[in-house]
Amino acid sequence: MAIITPNKFALLIENTVRNKKVTHWEAVLMYCKDNDIDLEKLSYFNTIILNKSLLKQLTDNVSLDDNRHYFSYLFSNKVICTCGEDGVETLFNSHFTKIPAPKVDVVDTTGAGDTFAGAYLHGLEKDTPFLENVENAVHLASKSTSFSGSLGLISAKL
Numbered sequence: 561m562a563i564i565t566p567n568k569f570a571l572l573i574e575n576t577v578r579n580k581k582v583t584h585w586e587a588v589l590m591y592c593k594d595n596d597i598d599l600e601k602l603s604y605f606n607t608i609i610l611n612k613s614l615l616k617q618l619t620d621n622v623s624l625d626d627n628r629h630y631f632s633y634l635f636s637n638k639v640i641c642t643c644g645e646d647g648v649e650t651l652f653n654s655h656f657t658k659i660p661a662p663k664v665d666v667v668d669t670t671g672a673g674d675t676f677a678g679a680y681l682h683g684l685e686k687d688t689p690f691l692e693n694v695e696n697a698v699h700l701a702s703k704s705t706s707f708s709g710s711l712g713l714i715s716a717k718l
Contacts (some may be wrong), residue, residue, distance in 0.1 A: 607638040607684075609677060615641050624649035625656040638690060640680070642673060647698050652690050659695055661702045668712075669705050675713060676701035 608631075612622045619627045624641040628651055631639045639651040647661035679700040683693030704713040 605634075607640070607680075608634070609640045609642065609680070611642045611673070612644075624651060625658075628654060628656060640694060642676060642701075644669075648676075648694060650691070650694055657691060659691070659698050661698055664702050664706045666705045668708050670709060671711075672701045672705050675704040 610618075615624060615627065616622045619630050621627055624631075624639065631651055632654055637651075637653045641649045643649060643661075645661055645666070647659045650657045650659065676697045679697035680693060683696055688696065700713070703716065707713060707716070
């Protein structure tokens with residue numbers, strides 16, 4: 561399993577298309593800002609994590625629920641859209657769920673998205689059921705914003 565970041569995305573797609581050996585990756589695509597992302601490229605990933613800005617770039621709309629048809633053609637049955645203090649929206653096997661973020665005293669949002677992705681990947685590694693995994697990741701990402709700096713959560717008692 562791997563996280564595919566924007567600078568790796570184009571090369572990965574190019575190599576796959578040229579070699580025609582891979583049909584999908586056990587990977588998570590997150591926060592890619594490549595303007596050339598399209599449905600065909602997204603179909604290579606089994607989990608897609610994006611934010612409202614990228615969702616709007618892809619679909620001209622910021623509601624994952626309103627855009628479920630866009631993602632219904634993908635190999636992936638797991639799409640997660642992070643919504644900041646509003647939590648996340650998910651599509652899992654075409655079923656929409658909104659998971660609210662717990663209320664915290666926000667000090668610094670630096671690293672909250674990375675915390676979410678790391679917690680989500682940890683849950684994947686532990687075979688945690690999808691919605692439980694997302695809920696855990698939302699909780700940790702929210703908690704991470706109550707510290708100054710992106711590493712404050714490391715010393716916290718959870």
